Amino acid sequence: MATQHSRTAARLMISPAVILLLLWMIVPLSMTLYFSFLRYNLLMPGMETWAGFDNYYYFLTDPAFFSALSNTIILVVGVLLITVIGGVALALLLDQPFWGQGVVRVLVIAPFFVMPTVSALVWKNMFMNPVNGMFAHIAKALGLQPFDFLSHAPLASIILIVAWQWLPFATLILLTALQSLDREQQEAAEMDGASVFARFIYLTVPHLTRAVTVVVLIQTIFLLGVFAEILVTTNGGPGTASTNITYLVYAQSLLNYDVGGGSAGGIVAVILANIVAIFLMRMIGKNLDA
Amino acid sequence: MTYRVRALLGACAVTALSTAAMAETITVATVNNGDMIRMQGLMPEFNAKYPDIQVEWVTLEENVLRQKVTTDIATKGGQFDVMTIGTYEAPIWGKQGWLVSLNDLPADYDVDDLLPAIRGGLTVDGELVAAPFYGESSMVMYRTDLMEKAGLTMPDAPTWTFIKEAAEKMTDKDAEVYGICLRGKAGWGENMAFLSAMANSYGAKWFDMDWKPQFDSPEWKATITDYLELMTNYGPPGASNNGFNENLALFQQGKCGMWIDATVAASFVTDPKNSTVADKVGFALAPDNGLGKRGNWLWAWNLAIPAGSQKVEAAKQFVAWATSKEYLETVAAKEGWANVPPGTRTSLYENPEYQKVPFAKMTLDSINAADPTKPTVDEVPYVGVQFVAIPEFQGIGTAVGQQFSAALAGTMSAEDALAAAQAYTEREMTRAGYPK
């Protein structure tokens, strides 16, 4: 196996990346940690005083905190469900032979390239607006009362927008995985009289598990930080109906200018993210390691 | 050092300064509102007069702008030479010493011409800390044709009772005409600007003299109850996401019977290019409840120079130009008097040309009807009509706005929203150490 020499070389090669990320994590994070123990309002500089655990107390007892926590979970899980199930279905479909595969693939992948801000603005104004939006026009044409998505189903609307952006990503990975499925094995199973359903359950699903794991991991990392979509569409409301942890931290530090409280929120969010990371690591360890 | 040498050195320094002022680029942060965008289009006029000053514009949506300039000035980032700030920020920032005093603007700037109500809000300890670009109050804008159809006549100074009656009669949901459009989008500068002003006319207030929050008062209850009743029965769908812009679009498309909002909206709704109802709009003062206060606010967008700017002289020249009488004339010559930035100068309202503009008088009357130092019926410890000029207000106002927005969306009852607002405000005020 690897020699001592190559081990040293490997360590040297890894170190720049590790050191940089360590700095990136430690420098702002330790400043944040320090701020989180101060009473620090951005509009009153020079008046910082030691606050002990006050900021943590206020952040954790904020009535918005628990709804933000559950909204974060609903948002992540909701988008994951839609993109994984939709992605598998779409990948199975696109794996069939049909005319214009290239064009269809180009169209399906497109939402992934759109900036989150732009897609949120487009969905909010051109589609979900209850007076001028496309959905309202369709409802009116059908003689129905236009549904006001962003006030009556704010979280679901945001899930829809975010899922639209991430569906192409899931589809692509799952499709690639599907295309590497052993055809001979498939055909052999077909010969043996296995039904379409049985083939799906016993051959395709196990084959896709790894791909699904990857999709879940990557998307979770990005979905925990969903922010622009909420800022643009609902500002976390009505009430706190669509506030997630990231948005709550934003509201604390940049709407309230309460840097201390925002920093405490940031630390709480980092701790929560690490819990998720450990959980994911377990999952990935089981599934991804050969 | 002899006197002569010193004088010589001084002269050199002056020359050095004036050469440094040559071909300077100043960075101006501003909101993407119509009047500011118009100003960007007038840069050739500015450069004709000041060929040495190049202006770099950073135009942003209001919330993004506010957050960026605040972060920058509070951390002394030094990214901007001129910032567009509101009447809320000006006194707070001025007190911190973050803004360059504008007391030494040239005589032809005519500081005394600025409207007293507006100027008062921008003066901190005798120093003018920001120059008003445009000022606004709020008023009722209504459709004269629909009012006539409803068989009613709008008085110049309506009451809330009349507004309710008119809203009911003007509403025709099948034709997509909604009797009244009001702000519902959460934010201290969005729904809370309207609601705080409305509450003033109901005799409600944010805090009593001991800085105790007052959302548990019957006056607030009456305000919110009436607001919800108006909006659920006669308002447009999706009102909890409607701010100024959304309502403007609705009114321009002829979907609102009445709209109570910023006076600057008048020039948009009467502009035939963008408004389908341009020739059918009437104006009235914001409603009252007979308690001596009307439900209108006072606001101005102002240009200020952050103390950290390296180009104070060039920035001052720009600010003086953009808020001068001359600028008003330049706009009038190019785009007509109706498009002049309103609400900052007495002379504008004395100009016979401007008096022909249909909403000129009502705008001035509305501005004069607001008094930031005595916003509501009772005495209060704070300054500001639709805001409370303390640093904590922005956060509290937005959180409270979220509650009322939820009440409007129907996900919360009025009582729960008020209780939540009270609890939140008490909590934050205790935390901030009030009463101070």
Add this chain to the structure above:
Amino acid sequence: MARKASTQRKVLVTAIAWTIAFLIFFPILWTILMSFKSEGDAIKAPFDMLMSPWSFESYAEVQTRSNYSRHFMNSVVISLGSTLLALVIAIPAAWAMAFVPGRRTKDILMWMLSTKMMPAVGVLIPMYLIFRDFGLLDTRTGLVVVLTLINLPIVVWMLYTYFKEIPGEILEAARMDGANLRSEIIYVLTPMAVPGIASTLLLNVILAWNEAFWTLQLTTSAAAPLTQFIASYSSPEGLFYAKLSAASTMAIAPILILGWFSQKQLVRGLTFGAVK
């Protein structure tokens, strides 16, 4: 018989696939269509909007109001710069992890990924202060550094999973032939790794192009990329659908076109070790 059935099936699949693709693409298509209408027409009912006359006025207005080419160039420099820098740092690291795995490799990898979960808003004020002190505010350099750090974990991971698929026997064979570490990397690994590197590059250019928090917070004008360009068209006073559509189209078109043309390369490496 069989052939006919399969043709029928193909027609059906084609119809379904095209319908779904159209629906998914529709919001983008609609935005593009709307950008060629006047403001007054843009808010009409869908059919009336389509039938209204075409116009370039929104593009003309966006063009006079903002310096598109500067925002565009900043986006290009920042997204490409940060991706290339991340690749330079990540390639050796990923190589080492893939071919000389230690006991800790997996932990290091997961730790790297977990740094991505740090909520950016929580560290904005510290970052702003650091940037101010280093004179990095509103500079491309500053943004390149931040985006490099943000995307580095993903880059390392993508490359790692890709390198891992390169069979070890080839390396052994090269070593037998007396290749040293350097020539092993240059002559044996690199050619095999190019598709993976290309796809990593593409994905990260896309992610960096669309990053909308740091790019907006840490720039004002000189280094402001397209994300800030968009921020001046969201919810202004008055009607804005057409102008917003035009600005949106201009902001997403470059990356959309790039994505479409390089789709094959992008997909090839976009497996994150999902395929064995």
